[in-house]
Every structure is written in C-alpha cells, then in structure tokens.
Amino acid sequence: MQRSGARSSAIMASGTLISRVLGFAKALLITVAIGSLTTMADVFELANNLPNLIYVLIAGGVFNAVLVPQIIKASKNPDAGADYISRLITLAVLALLGVTAVVVACAIPIIRIMGPGWSEGQLTMAITFALITFPQIFFYGLYTVVGQVLNAKGAFGAYMWAPVLNNIIAIAGLVVFIYQFGPFARTPHTLENWTSAQTFWLVGMSTVGVIAQALILFWPLKRLGLGLRPKFGWRGIGLSTAAKLGGWTLATGVIANLAFLALTRTAAIPTGARNVDPSGGVSEQIAGVTALNQASLLYSLPHGVIGLSIATVLFNRMAAAADAKDRDSLVSSLSSSMRITSVATVFCMVALIVYAGPLGMMFSGGIAPAGAVIGQVITVIAIGAPFMSTAFMLGRAFYAQEDARTPFIVQVIVSIFTVIAAVAIARALPPEYMVFAVAGCYAAQNILATLLYHFALKRRIGDYDVARILGAHARILAASLVAGLGGVVALWLMGGYDTGGFPWQNQVTAFLSVMVGGVAMGLVYLLAMKVFRVEEFGSLIGPLKARLGR
Structure with missing residues (x-):
C-alpha cells in the first residue's frame, strides 16, 4: 500500500x-x-x-x-x-x-x-x-x-x-x-x-x-x-447512474438482510421457551439472541478493525483503477488487501476457538454455566471469521467496477441457503440447540459467498493473484495453528479446562485469563510468522510502527 x-x-x-x-x-x-x-x-x-x-x-x-x-x-x-x-x-x-x-x-x-x-x-x-x-x-x-x-x-x-x-x-x-x-x-x-x-x-x-x-x-x-x-x-x-446501481444494491441489501432477519427470528425462539424460576433467576441456560449477538460481536471484530479499515481505503483506489481501465492496479489492490487482512482474521479465528470458554465467561454476567454455553456458540461461529473479510473484499471489487448485479446474484443464492437453513433449524431442532445451528449458518454463508465471488470474479477479470493469496493464507494458517497450541498450553496452566479453575471464577478472572493467554499466544504467533515467512505482517504493522516512531 x-x-x-x-x-x-x-x-x-x-x-x-x-x-x-x-x-x-x-x-x-x-x-x-x-x-x-x-x-x-x-x-x-x-x-x-x-x-x-x-x-x-x-x-x-x-x-x-x-x-x-x-x-x-x-x-x-x-x-x-x-x-x-x-x-x-x-x-x-x-x-x-x-x-x-x-x-x-x-x-x-x-x-x-x-x-x-x-x-x-x-x-x-x-x-x-x-x-x-x-x-x-x-x-x-x-x-x-x-x-x-x-x-x-x-x-x-x-x-x-x-x-x-x-x-x-x-x-x-x-x-x-x-x-x-x-x-x-x-x-x-x-x-x-x-x-x-x-x-x-x-x-x-x-x-x-x-x-x-x-x-x-x-x-x-x-x-x-x-x-x-x-x-x-x-x-x-448525475444521480441516474447512482440510482441504477442503487437499485441493484438496494435489492442486494433487502435480500441479504431479510435472510439475516430470518436467522435472528429463529434465534429469538428460545427466549419464549426458556423456563425462569419465580425469583427471577434463570433455571435453564439456553442460548438466545443475546448469546448469538455476543458471539457475533467477537467473530466480526477482526473484520471491523482491520478488514473494513483496509477495504474502505483500497475501495477508493480500486474504483479509480476501474474507472481508468487499469486492471493491474485493481488486482494489486485487491490482492494486497486480502493478504494483509488475513494476518489478523485467521489468527483471531484460532484465538476465538482456543479462548472461547473464558470469553463466554466474560459475557455471562458472572454465571459460569451461562459462560460455557456462550463459549460453545463462539466456537461454532468463529470458523467464519476470515471468510467475512474475503467475501466483503471480493464483493467490493465488483462495486468498484460499478457492477452491482453480480453481488445481487451472489446474495440471492446465499440468502436462499440462509432462509432454508433458518426454517429447517426452527422446525427440526429443540430450542436449546437452535442458536448453535444459527451460529454455524453464519459461518457457512460467509464461506459460500467467498466461493461464489471467487468464481464470478475469475470469470470477469481472470486470475486475480489467487495463487499468491492462497499461499499467504496457508502460511498464516500454519503460524496461527502453532500459536493456537501455545494458547492451549497457557489456558491449561491457568486452569481453563477445569470448571473450578481460575478463568471460571468470575468475569474479572476470565478477562485476565484472556489477556494473559492472548499475549502468550500473540508472542508465539510472532515467532511462528518468522518461521513460516509471513511477509504480510510487515505491511499490516508497518504504518503503526511508523506512526509510533513519529
């Protein structure tokens, strides 16, 4: 960049x-x-x-x-x-x-x-x-x-x-x-x-x-x-062009979010099915829409902090390249954004899975059984974290070329899958399992969108540096898995796999466990990236180092 x-x-x-x-x-x-x-x-x-x-x-x-x-x-x-x-x-x-x-x-x-x-x-x-x-x-x-x-x-x-x-x-x-x-x-x-x-x-x-x-x-x-x-x-x-594009984009948004609302509606069902004792305490720890949104908040964090920031800036550059018919610059910006973003998103996926328990405890209100349930939701939804950013950036490549029709088609396919899944979950599963299935659907729809955008973009502009992007992701995943093993060891030492252990005492101990374990996992990740030659880390951290230096 x-x-x-x-x-x-x-x-x-x-x-x-x-x-x-x-x-x-x-x-x-x-x-x-x-x-x-x-x-x-x-x-x-x-x-x-x-x-x-x-x-x-x-x-x-x-x-x-x-x-x-x-x-x-x-x-x-x-x-x-x-x-x-x-x-x-x-x-x-x-x-x-x-x-x-x-x-x-x-x-x-x-x-x-x-x-x-x-x-x-x-x-x-x-x-x-x-x-x-x-x-x-x-x-x-x-x-x-x-x-x-x-x-x-x-x-x-x-x-x-x-x-x-x-x-x-x-x-x-x-x-x-x-x-x-x-x-x-x-x-x-x-x-x-x-x-x-x-x-x-x-x-x-x-x-x-x-x-x-x-x-x-x-x-x-x-x-x-x-x-x-x-x-x-x-x-x-000059609003006619915007209106034309806006029509497709509006239709895309309507379809996507109607599907998302279908999932939210399914996740709300357990609220009416949950039994509550007369004193107001919860007698059944059944995940509802709050647990789903808490897990979603965590899994969307790397995209919101890193992916969205990079994509927003590079979208302007891709739009300018598309307007100038400069395919090479368009591909370069897209490839760079996808590789750099994966340094954060892939690592965060592994970290969320490793520390799902303490993270769930943090959002439990201090109730350990509730923390365990929320942690299970986090584990399921975390798988889709990297694909959220890849699908978003591939979609922005089409918008930069003023093509809103292709994202619409992709979203129709994804939304059909999502609505069918939401209806099936609501009808086939008992309330205590619904939110876990909805979390899995979150991850699955991001993966599906990524695949659909990939084939559509490759057909439109040809190779967009796919081999380099996949190679970078493979190295980053290997480094993240090594870091994950370090995180597992750190969590075990803190008693994270024992319900009476330190991370499960209250929200404060859970937070401290995540902080200590996160630092340990991060240090292992830094070493692993050197071993696996993850060059993209320098591009991600360089601007921050320069800013701190000044």
Missing part, C-alpha cells in the same frame, strides 16, 4: 479499535446489568439491534457501496461537488425521515413477527423498547451518508471515530443503571419488577448515543468548506 493509504488505514483502524474496545466494555456492562441468557437481555437485544438491521435492510448497502464512486466523480466538478453533495444529503434526509416514520408506525407487528412464541409480557416490553430505539434508523442513515461524503473527500478518521462517542454515552447510562438498580447477579431484573427509570438509562441512553454519533460528523463536514445547504431538485445532476 502507498504511504497515504497506509496512514489512512491506521487512523481508521485506531478509531475502530477504540470503538470496539468500548463496545466490548458496553456489552460486558449490559451483562452485568441485566444478565446474558435472560428474558430482559434478549428483549433489549432484539429491540436495540432491529433499528440497525432494518436500516441496513432498506438503505445501508446503497449508501456504503454506491455513493463513494459517484461523489468522487462529482468532486471533479468546478464546485468540488458541493451542489451534488448538498442535493444528495437533502434527498437522503427526506428518504430516511419517511422510512423511519413508517417503521416506527409498524413497531407492533414487527416485534410480534420477530418474537415468535414470546409471552404477552415479553412482547409488550419489547414493543415499549422498540418505540424508543426505532428512531435510531434515521440517525444510522444520517451517520452513513455524511460519513461516506467524508470518506470520498479523504477525511477517513471522523467516520470511524464517531462510534466512540456513541459507546461512551451508552456506557455512562449503564454505569448509572448498575449504580441505581444493582447488578443482575445480585438483584435479578425481570418483567415484573422493571421500571420506567430502568428503561430510560438502558434503552433511552442507547438511542441518545446513536444520535450523537450522527450529529458529531457535521463538524468535520463543515470544515471541508463546501458550503453545503439544503437543496431540492434532483434532475440533471
């Missing part, structure tokens, strides 16, 4: 890393506040995640994949794209307002569909939460549109740093919640003893954080000096 691209990736990755760390802290505090395999945890998780899922379902793919090339082209105009961007933001705001209003009005049927088998009490609480969280859809969209304008203008940092503010606000609300109402382990919070004050500090502050995440981006947007203002009238400004 060129130095400017590496610097931009480093800035984005640092912001994303801090945001993810704070996101982890937030997730841990949620388990302290309301537990993990509990009714209140699942009700909150469903209501709080649906706005983001619905936003991505409706418009996320269009904003993320299509707008950047169009803004880059408009930036060549004498006004640096100011008129185009003003009209674009105006149109986006109006569309988002309309969509959000419709979704909020449909909150009751949406929750009833997504909570199959739930009791009336569970549904009523989920609807209450949803009426507070669903307005987040507008602000997620606003954050994405403004952020993509900043990305297209080369101001990458703000977009990745804004979620930090979101997490800080949500964490503050959780701290107040725990201080005022006590942790779940000491004072179980149930449908029967829940109060409006608890709703404000848990649910309301979550929405406040999303609002702040969007509005903070207007500060760096103003510093661009474009003189943006509301502008109406969208004829003749």
